[in-house]
Amino acid sequence: MTAALRFDPIRLPPECETLRREVRDFLAEEIAAGSFDPHSPHGSDSDVPGFSRRVGERGWIGMTWPKKYGGHERSFLERYVVTEEMRVANAPTRRFFVADRQSGPVLLKYAPEHIKMDILPRICRGEVCFSIGMSEPNSGSDLFAAKTKATKTEGGYLINGTKIWTSSAQVANYMLAIFRTSPPTKENRRHGLTQFLVDMKTPGIKVNPIAQLTGKSEFNEVVFQDAFVPDDHLLGEIDGAWKQATSELAYERSGPERFLETYYVLTELVRALGEQPDNRGAEGIGRLVAQLHTMRRMSVSVAGMLHAGKEPVVEASIVKDIGTIWEQQLPQRVRDLAAFVEPDASNHEILDTVLPYAMKVAPKLTIQGGTTEVLRGIIARGLGLR
Amino acid sequence: MLILSRPPWGAIYHIARKIACKSVKLRCAELTLRRPLMLASQAALRTSVLVMAAAFPHHAAQQKTAHDARRNRPAEAGLTQAGNAVAESQNIVAETAERIFADLADAQTINRDSKAGWKAPLWQALSEAGLPLSWVAEDFGGSGASLAEGFGVLSAAGRFGIAVPLAETMLAGWLLSQAGISSPEGEMTVAPASPKDRIALNPDGSLSGRARGVPFAGDAGHFAVLAHNAGGVSIALVEAAACRIEAGLNLAGDASDSVTFNNARPVALKPAPKGFDQTALMLMGAVARSLQIAGALESMLDISVRYSNERVAFEKKISKFQAVQHNLARLAGETAAAMAAASSAADSIAHANGFDDAVFLEATAAKIRCAEAAEKGAAIAHQVHGAIGYTLEHILHRYTMRALAWRDDFGNESYWAVELGKRIAARGADELWPLVASR
Secondary structure, three states, rough: OOOOOOOOOOOOOOHHHHHHHHHHHHHHHHHHHHOOOOOOOOOOOOOOHHHHHHHHHOOOOOOOHHHHHOOOOOOOOHHHHHHHHHHOOOOOOHHHHHHHHHHHHHHHHHHHHHHHHHHHHHHHOOOOOOEOOOOOOOEEHHHHOOOOOOEEEEOEEEEEEEEEEEEEOOOOEEEEEEEEOOOOOOOOOOOOOOEEEEEOOOEEEEEEEEEEOOOOEEEEEEEEEEEEEEEEEOOOOEEEEHHHHHOOHHHHHHHHHHHHOHHHHHHHHHHHHHHOOHHHHHHEEEHHHHHHHHHHHHHHHHHHHHOOOOHHHHHHHHHHHHHHHHHHHHHHHHHHHOOOOOOOHHHHHHHHHHHHHHHHHHHHHOOOOOHHHHHHHHHHHOOOOO | OOOOHHHHHHHHHHHHHHHOOOOOHHHHHHHHHHHHHHHHHHHHHHHHHHHHHHHOHHHHHHHHHHHHHHHHHHHHHOOOOOOOOOOHHHHHHHHHHHHHHHHHHOOOOOOOOHOOOOOHHHHHHHOOOOOOOOOOOOHHEEEEEEEEHHHHHHHHHHHHOOOHHHHHHHHHHHHHHHOOOOOOOOOOOEEOOOOOOOOEOOOOOOOEEEEEEEEEEHHOOEEEEEEEEEEEEEEEEHHHOEEEEEEEEEEOOOEEEEEEEEEEEEEEEEEEOOOHHHHHHHHHHHHHHHHHHHHHHHHHHHHHHHHHHHOOOOOEEEHOOOHHHHHHHHHHHHOOOOHHHHHHHHHHHHOOOOOOHHHHHHHHHHHHHHHHHHEEEEEEEEHHHHHHHOOOOOOHHHHHHHHHHHOOOOOOOHHHHHHHHHHHHOOHHHHHHHHHOOO
């Protein structure tokens, strides 16, 4: 009998519900003030003036970090609530979300004290945007094939090469990137990469936006030509990035953003089908809601394990695998059911706008942040198959 | 699932059976108390093994299989060893059930036993441990375990693909307890077992109507029946002999019968408590089946992983083929979804005061998602096994066919999806997220 997978029925503690009300009130005020349109997931969300700062003022960025770095020492579960409410409201979080989820925790763990004191409080105030420099033209899922070089020079390193598909690089203040400091060894092909903090204002860095099929240009090619990175921007162990890259993945892979990316089309479908849908519409809604509820319960369960200091790497990979496929298929299922929406439905226009957008977003969801194939490889390893 | 060294636990269980404790809880307390004593006393241990061997002649043979099963857990695979739905690591009632299943319901042994000779000893052991009436208070003839403890028993029953009316008797006892009716000894089941079937309470206190797909009706001595009249809902205890039973079989070959009540006289009849209705019974049954399906999926995953690591084709283990790995990863995902949905629903019922919208969401979502997982999961488990898994001789069908069959009891996924969808629509689009987020 196997009891290897663990998904305990974790419930969010009462303080989370107080916080949830605060977040909802805040978002309602922002929407009322015209800061963003919840029905417009396609609107540009990198440049809403002041939104990030106001979220920072509320203490909702870097929530779990130590107070001495500007954090708020709140629980991982409280952060979960903020994340899911922001996502469901289509709030423009892009500017701070990567720093909050990934970059900040990496700096906390590996950056020297003076850098932590400098950058982390600014992240918490919503002032800085981070990008992640992993993929290269010939190194995507195969992270450890990265070739962009960091060559030792006096006082630091010179970076040469190209990163690609780098989200938000066009607006980011910093990048956390992995560069090659040594060739891989025969025994360990993952050896030789080192993690660095890069100030995007550094001379020798050129950002070329790449148009996506949605029409937006949210990812970029980033070219490094003798860009200088000082010694104290090296994070963790030289040649040992492979040890550092994996432990954060459970955080990155199991959050609400891994199944709520296209949630808005479900709300609009329910609205469009009205209070008394026929059996076909009702069954469609029922199945989608059952799947959504299950996804969220799995995700909260993993959040509870992370909160308790565990490393549920396999469980987190399962959440991202199932969650991203669900959010990818959701627009297609909504399209099926929308065929029966009456012409006088109050939100016809909204549905007609958001549905095509969600369908264009859909293909990337199972690629970004670890492809389905990579995730299934991790799950298979956890099962003892490889 | 705790892994405990076999000799002390087996011995403790069998000694505990000899102790006349009234409740499972008491018996479990006894177990806990005796555990250090037993570990300290090798002599007592040896004696109890003898007692055990005498009580269960074929136990020794099964012990090896059970032991092998434990040894082969994918714990070796490097995943964290952990408990399972409904915090079983704290659930000594479920552990008791698990030990009985391991001893007396080993899948290989049962699969070879064409005469069903395993059934009587298994039922006897379960009864002596007080498990069929887990959810009945001591005052009403049961052992007074908590809802959560009983749910843990059902997960374990699913993992072992148990084919005796344990879940059904537990549900029947629970239903009778709602109205304060004492439970009799022996096998029971519940009627109706489908949301569309209705049993009428006649003015003279007798019952009329037909319930289809009633699990194990032919094995039951009594039925716990939910009946309607103009005054509302009543709960009745009816002797099987007072009804007409037409035998049927589900996909797994377990009894799934039609029961006709033709002015049948109940042994006991009381009004259901306020707010309790047929939907509540169906939701409770749906959650029971969800836990069993999730348990069966755990076993499908377990034996499929093990098989893929043994079977060689094209000169390597088939577990080394990426296509096979990805199929098994999907099976793990479906298993995980089923476990999460079922344990969450069980937890919500264990902590709720009634069957409100939140419990409705949890219970229906569990049945819908577990049924979907059963469909996808069973297909993958069979695909991994190839032809050998399609044979009667192999144990795989004990889990796959049962998981698929359990989908049909207490409302299938299509039925509940329509009901859930209607309720979500009636609440309105902007109330959907608040409901989901409240769980």
